[in-house]
Amino acid sequence: MKHHIENLITSALAGLEATGALPSGHGATVTVDHTKSKEHGDFACNIALVLAKQVRAKPRELAEKIIKALPASGKITKVEIAGPGFINFFLSPSAYHSVVRDILEKRGTFGHSRMGAGRKVQVEFVSANPTGPLHVGHGRGAAYGATLANLLDKVGYQVHREYYINDAGRQMDILATSVWLRYLELCGEKFDFPVNGYKGDYVYDIGATLHRENGDKYRQAAGKIFEDLLPDEPQGGDKETHIDALIERAKSLLGTANYRKVFDLGLKVILDDIRQDLEEFGVNYDQWYSERALVESGAADRAIARLKKSGHVYEKDGALWFRSTDYGDEKDRVLVRENGQKTYFAHDIAYHMDKLERGNDQVIDIWGADHHGYVPRIKAALAAIGDNPERLHVLLVQFAILYQGGERMQMSTRSGEFVTLRELRDEVGNDAARFFYVLRRCEQHMDFDLDLAKSQSNDNPVFYVQYAHARIHSVFRQMQEKGFQHDPANGDRHLVRLTETHEITLIQRLARYPDILEAAARDHEPHQLAYYLRELAYDFHTYYGTHTFLVDDPALRDARLNLIVATRQVIANGLQLLGVSAPESM
């Protein structure tokens, strides 16, 4: 409908240009908006105000000309000039009634569009280090990313959902070493667990599995392990150098093959857990992409070679640097350390090069806000190798700050002090969690009061929306008890009977659904859909409260039933995109 009016105005402007009444090449794009107030009609256009200045005409006079040049449309009953020069459009009821028909025909596909024109877009999200279970902070990225991917899919993009597994870095070595140490404790070895090791309970569990399946196979004497080792923090040393030394000791004592076995067990157990957690949360991926596999394929070396070729790489202090300052970064970045190891950054350049080489027109990364300083250097690298950094969109999701008992909770995977996503899902349910996470703009800091989530989960607006869906099902159950039949064809013939204010309001809301999907996808703002669904549910509940659907007049009854079936359909469609169930009864 919006596009229909935009087209009308565009052709009116073209007509005016043709007759010379309006200079051509003004370059203004026509935008039509929904009005806030009913007295301003259904849609409004501000084109006259926008053009007035360049054309040197009074806005109201210009608006008059445009209105006269508008092609006729059966969907519009009245067009008028208002205020400083807005053009307000009043739609005929029949224009809206057809929406009900449209929804009943398209059902699950109602609202889909071809805005994306089949362009390939990759959405990478969560990608938490496999060093522990997902916590509630990751949950936000999961819900946000999954919903955004769903939205893009429905508006015509070819979407590829991906999880990047950081299985090649130091954090994973710390995990593997932590697992090994817990295993050694079970073997009977006595020593102080490193300050910087992973202390979560799950590390014990993995260590226990290792012990159960392998007995003393990987056992080494504690004295040998800690002999001449750099001291840990409590002994006056540095916890970082201590853990690094411990990792090296583990590798040398176990040997490459056995160290890898311990490492892989930890990785597998945790990754399986993450996969299952996300799957239960309704978050699915097309691909799980391993950093280690990427590096072993030589991609990082190729990336560095390409950067060298571009002439933005130099050596200093024995390390290899990328001159990212050439592209606006605040300082240059190391690619290869003095010890010959490539940095995470080098791997990430390779990964992003790979993403673009895979033929994605657009790449969306969803990161935690603490990584924001990382964005300029990645874009700099893409620019240096001749790719267009505009193809990469990095969306930063702010942390969910947890409160319990009015106290702010710390979230640290290392210390093992965190609330897991699984615990949250158990407490409030998947539906409430998915909906709640997506209710805020991603840049908005989110306060998550656990006590509130647990004790008052019924206040979550998701139940309000689900209730509307369930109520409609209930109407049909009641209909059968009363011995009525729903004849959709009859209802369709009598849509004109839907003239009550609440009916028109509801129909107009339904008509907006396709616009909402496009806007939410385009702006990467899933919350627009969540808010829309709440408003739609409100329109329905109000309608429900003021009018009876199961009336004796078959024409009116069938028309009303058509309307609420359409409402139920749109609610179900929207909830599905949010990953929330649409129950038939509550």
Next chain:
RNA sequence: GCGCCCGUAGCUCAGUUGGAUAGAGCACCAGCCUUCUAAGCUGGCGGUCGCAGGUUCGACUCCUGCCGGGCGCGCCA
């Protein structure tokens, strides 16, 4: 110190690429179940849109400066 994000009702947040009278939920107050599920509906209370300038027909929205909060500034990942 520099950079990014945020600041809207008592609380949590929307505000449709600058539009008409700034909204919702929660909380609080008053009503509505012999009629399709009261997880609902109706009405009320509640605001210097952090502060001060600027841009223009028009600013919660854009620009500048300040104040306050979060995060980041490694040869960690």
